[in-house]
Amino acid sequence: MTREIIIAPSILAANFARLGEEIAAVDTAGADWIHCDVMDGHFVPNISFGADVIKAIRPFTRKTFDVHLMIAPVDPYIEAFAKAGADIITVHAEAGPHLDRSLQAIGALGKKAGVSLCPATPEAAIEYVLDRIDLILVMTVNPGFGGQSFLDAQIEKIRRIRSMIGDRPIRVEVDGGITCDNAAAVAAAGADTLVAGSAVFRGNDSADYARNIAAIRLAAEAGRVPSLQDISTQPARGADKALTP
Template sequence: MAVQISPSILSADFARLAEEVAAVGNADWLHVDVMDNHFVPNLTLGLPVVESLLKATDTPIDCHLMIEDPDRWAPAYAEAGAGSVTIHAEAVKAPVRTLRQIRSAGARSGFALNPATPVEPYEDLLGEIDMLLLMTVEPGFGGQPFLDVVLPKVRRARSLIAAHGGQVWLQVDGGVSASTIERCAEAGADVFVAGNAVYGADDPARAVDHLRALAEKASPLIA
């Protein structure tokens, strides 16, 4: 099991997006938050920007859809070439069908839960997903403080994943920084979304390496 760092471009300078992406060429993924001002109270970017980003980088794109009606829109992001497409439990109406459509289009299927959404009701979906995303802030805006209350859920999710064969990645998103990533790794997360902790640093690439090293040191998943 490898630790993976996915810098969130929500914290990047949108006027210099191609340069900001190039600045974290050592990252495992690029996390792209798609928000529609309906499911969450913010409006960011959509499919055309993702298509442009795919032309500007070889780093795989990790699309996090914080939108209404992901059943309609998610497959298009996979078809465009995103490496991973994540939909929210609170928004999707036909999760099995949509997750399978994401996979059939060639992307990894992700399933996200807000902080107050329990993981146990979705245990039967673990066979349909490649990554479970647990939000560690309320979705919608970057720069929020990390919610420690989610850590027990991270531990429970890791136990459920292990019981099903351990093939699902466990991602955390929100408030992940040098002061919180070790707690997330110790609880069982292995994919880490970091926005301000990367793009707010003087050297974003060095910040990626530092976060990865901290997570690797704390993770019980790495022998």
């Protein structure tokens, strides 16, 4: 299933001294979602912000709040983030022993459920919860810090996850080191939702952010265009119907 490209700027790269203004700026600049990276200094080696900050910035946009919980344990905090204004709540497969229960809790609160996989975690970890998932987030860096370099080995994982999903209406999101230079490759592998922090919040204002978002989107969309070689190996239009009795 081909789905439209979503660009979700990560506010981890925004200027925290004027966070509300930064969110309004990327909203105006064409962001589809707002990605909120929550870190606890335990599951990942950094501390960012919690549910109270999500609640405080929620009024600055009507765009989808894509909340990525890099915390463990995660279950005790799901309800707080749901009440704070999260639309999508993504938990890590590695953050607790009962992933199915965590996903049920998110759904029971009326929110969309996501699962994130660290670079070393195989896609088999989510095989038996696919029917509870709205989004799969593939970490293309080791979680904990912004500004890291993209891990090329994750492209094959994205491809395998896309195949595993089949016809399910699940989005495949990528987060970590996403730029114009690799957006085409991740989109070609099957990602349809791109988180970008430093690559979006480069510049001084909404006009700069708009150019950055547009460039990433253009690169991703170009990556989804079949190559001439792919087209040449496809059967002619209607050829499959000719074989059908």
